[in-house]
Amino acid sequence: MRWEEHSNDETVATAADVVDVAFRLSGRWLPVDHACALRTAVVKVLPWLADEPAAGIHSIHGAASGNGWERPGRETGEMLSLSRRTRLMLRVPVRRAEDTSGLSDCRLDIDGCEVVTGARQPRPLTPTGTVFARYVVDREGGDEERFVEHVASALEALSVPARKLLCGRSYRVKSAEGMLEARSVLIADLGPEESLTVQCRGIGPGRLLGCGLFVQHKDIGPVRTAAGDA
Numbered sequence: 001m002r003w004e005e006h007s008n009d010e011t012v013a014t015a016a017d018v019v020d021v022a023f024r025l026s027g028r029w030l031p032v033d034h035a036c037a038l039r040t041a042v043v044k045v046l047p048w049l050a051d052e053p054a055a056g057i058h059s060i061h062g063a064a065s066g067n068g069w070e071r072p073g074r075e076t077g078e079m080l081s082l083s084r085r086t087r088l089m090l091r092v093p094v095r096r097a098e099d100t101s102g103l104s105d106c107r108l109d110i111d112g113c114e115v116v117t118g119a120r121q122p123r124p125l126t127p128t129g130t131v132f133a134r135y136v137v138d139r140e141g142g143d144e145e146r147f148v149e150h151v152a153s154a155l156e157a158l159s160v161p162a163r164k165l166l167c168g169r170s171y172r173v174k175s176a177e178g179m180l181e182a183r184s185v186l187i188a189d190l191g192p193e194e195s196l197t198v199q200c201r202g203i204g205p206g207r208l209l210g211c212g213l214f215v216q217h218k219d220i221g222p223v224r225t226a227a228g229d230a
Helices: 035-045 047-051 094-103 144-157 192-201 223-227
Strands: 018-026 029-031 079-081 087-093 107-110 113-124 130-137 164-175 178-188 215-217
Touching: 018 094, 029 113, 035 047, 035 087, 035 094, 035 107, 035 164, 087 094, 087 113, 094 113, 130 164, 130 192, 144 164, 144 178, 192 215
Parallel strands: none
Antiparallel strands: 018 087, 018 113, 029 079, 107 113, 130 178, 130 215, 164 178
């Protein structure tokens, strides 16, 4: 963990050159560990995504199976129950946002589970002081301190100071090349411009598997809960 006190200035953020595009999603179930199958299905419809470095596919998060009180783990083989509020989210350059229209009204086979997409809805990125990524690829062999330093270095390469940085629990994400080790990451005390930079550029590989994609987080009160959330 890295935690340094800092007072943000009133810098006004410029418009982001990346946007999220949301699609309504109809279906009953998805495997918890669906990232690889989702990538395959989406890229089949939008093949240009595979060659777009700034593109990403957010993992889908729905209600837990069973009694609904606890989200199933990725390694258990359990299923996610989809609700009317579930969305498939792509992160793409603004210049390619119109090119995602081909994904509307599609039937996708996600590891044997059929889902149907609805109309697309662009969602501009919001410059919040705290951002969170559920999965950032960890190539440090499980060494938390080295991983924190790696993330700090990646931020500094984006000209974003790593003032407040917290990594959470470890995960394994299935890819076509094998399993990827990953950790959740929370970054706080960001200025508006810094926040948009982190969300637009991300950290590390695996964007089409949902890795390295940061989203807005409301505040830093429940920091440890957020960083450890599945």
